[in-house]
Amino acid sequence: MYDFVGRYRTWFAGSLLVIVIGLVSLALPGTGLRLGIDFTGGLLAEIRFKGTPSTAQVREVLNARGLGAGMVQKTGSEGHDFLLRTKAVSDQERAALFDEMKKSLGEFEILRVEEVKGVIGKELTRKALLALLVANLGMIAYITIRFEFKFAVTAIIALLHDVLITVGAVSLAGMEVNSPFVAAILTIIGYSINDTIVVYDRIRENLKRRKKEDIATLVNRSISETLMRSINTSLTTLLAVVAILVLGGQTTRDFAFALLVGITAGTYSSIFIASPLWALWKRREEGARMLGVGGK
Secondary structure (H helix, E strand, O other): OOOOOOOHHHHHHHHHHHHHHHHHHHHOOOOOOEEOHHHHOEEEEEEEEOOOOOHHHHHHHHHHOOOOOOEEEEOOOOOOEEEEEEEOOOHHHHHHHHHHHHHHHOOEEEEEEEEEOOOOOHHHHHHHHHHHHHHHHHHHHHHHHHOOHHHHHHHHHHHHHHHHHHHHHHHHHOOEEOHHHHHHHHHHHHHHHHHHHHHHHHHHHHHHOOOOOOHHHHHHHHHHHHHHHHHHHHHHHHHHHHHHHHHOOHHHHHHHHHHHHHHHHHHHHHHHHHHHHHHHHHHHHHHHHHHHHHHO
């Protein structure tokens, strides 16, 4: 049986190194998270082509003008109408973009052009963070009632681990942060806590039947009993995510990348972070209790 708990220093040090690299990338000038148009606002244009260009062709023109991170969406059933959302541009840049589109894709009619504010403003961000805090407190309360407080705290630490690694990876990759990234983070939190609870549930079951078994051995056995389930579940999920990442195109690439990193980190933390951390805390508590009894 593999000693997951006994090698905790290796797992913790590896995670700490990855997190520190990500945090450094967030702090260095010229790096960090690149807030996209959902946060900063930009140009919104609705146009109607005489022909029927594809979404890829329209995006190719945007890429040539350095606007490829924007949104390109067909809005008409006949393939003539498109909704474009890009970062803020000057009047000259906008005119140059439309001229390039006419040359490459043919004549079109401008139905609407306007400057828009960020979809995710400061107020919405504040409310989202508040909702996330409430959700975490709710998870702590539920896990404490269902299991115990130590399970709750170590599960939240594992969630924080997964989010920090994902944010750091997105920062290092230089990807823009928009609404899909927020959705990915929420998905990762749900996936990670579920995977952690599966391992914790087996630990709780084994604790009920525990006799003279050391706590580290019990946790190692519990992880081993749930290991294949965690790996199989993660692999099947990651296969779908990789397919989206490779074949899904520009629109879903950033979302799939964040999911890929987060789900991988979530699987890792359930096995190598949350469970050993709980075991160390529990073993220390039992050791202190034994010393207390001995002192009497």
